[in-house]
Amino acid sequence: MKAVITVVGADRVGIIAKVSNKCLACNVNILDITQHVVDEYFTMTMVVDTAASTIPFTELVDTMTELGKEMGLVIHTMHEDIFNFMHKI
């Protein structure tokens, strides 16, 4: 099952590293990363595969949200269907 992790907030050292490490810890495979920094404002979207995740999806959502709070960023983790339904016919 694919999910989309989005990270938004003030740029700082180590964002991609920390989020990737969290994915690694949960055995979540990263399929695609898009990332921009505009005027010190960081946004990243990661498409991940959670099929082999060691934790339930709802727990992954909470884990990533907490990680975001620790770094002063907003991290959302959402099922890919929500994007597929909205932007594709």
Added chain:
Amino acid sequence: MLEHYDILETIQMLKEEHLDIRTVTMGISLLDCAHEDIDVFCQRIYDKITKSAEFLVPRACDIEKKYGIPIINKRVAVTPISVAAAACKSSDYAKIAATLDRAAATLGINFIGGYSALVHGGFTNSDRKLLASIPEALSTTNCVCSSVNVATSRSGINMDAVAMMGHIIKDTAALTADRDSIGCAKLVVFANAPEDNPFMAGAFHGVGQPERVINVGVSGPGVVRSAVARAGDCSLSELADIIKKTAFKVTRMGQMVAHDAAQALGVPYGIVDLSLAPTPAIGDSVAHILEEMGLETCGTHGTTACLAMLNDAVKKGGMFASSFVGGLSGAFIPVSEDAGMIDAARGGVLTLDKLEAMTAVCSVGLDMIAVPGDTPAETLSGIIADEISIGQVNHKTTAARLIPVVGKGVGEEAEFGGLLGSAPIMPVHPQSCARFIQRGGRIPAPTTALKN
């Protein structure tokens, strides 16, 4: 391939623009619960409702977590009670309302609709019993919602029922006077009531519906307003297109959740109601969309035209987004549940007469209108009759949810709380229509009803 921009747009809709699923409503048929002993009937409906919807709230919460999209309300709608209880010998229908309330509490839902009667052609004995019980039922329960369909485009208008509803609303207001007559906020008078409306207070499970069904109501006034704001000073042609595309995206969420909920609960998917339904929260107002379209204040000249365009664009976009569209499906203009409407009414710009014109082009009707507590029953009936006539002649659903707030007058406000919001008391015309209402009888169906 998911585009970065599309992902951020979705997140913004959900997190900043109040995109949500307004309700997941399970419709449940009570037709097989009939029994002449009202206590047996009550036990049967309690068992059927609580068993059918046992997992409605937990499964809906799972879907919220899975997609990160809030599902604000989980509700139940049942067969109109005047139909389901027709075999009961007893007249104590308030007991049935108490049972529905108890079932709602067991399930953890906030409203249960269907304490209803369909009297557009005339009254059955059961209809009369139900109507007589409405004031007591709504004043002694928390979650029960009631509706009465008094007209269809094919049957005409039951003006005896319209006259009765004026008195029933007054009695309900009196019995809930200590709470700003909130009982009336749970009572709707309809023309052409839909069988599959997921929104309260008018939801009921029509007699043509299956055993159980899942109907979903989406909501995105904030999303539409943001899209209109971003469009700047474009032409109306471009604006209509932008609203249509935005409505498509909003309604797709409803389609997705409806499918998921139906699967999770093992219940057929019914419809998505694509209505733009506001809440009192800032940024969630239909009136503010109209103002963003170019009106200084909602209710001024041009309001009906803006609303007509908005309503039509929402329907066009929403229709393409879902397999089945139903319910009310248009723009809601409930005065107490919309921050912009509240301000416009308070300022005297949005009047009852203008609201009546607006209902000709959008979906709900005269909704959550607080009027002075001393408004005569016949005047309430006259307001209802006007609204019902618009629906009947134009082959659309219209409704009236009027609240004569006991002890309050123009310049004061009623406080209902939560999603029901607060409402400034609006003035009504003092000239009487009592002689017209007291004539009674039926207004025949219009010529346009003869479509064969």
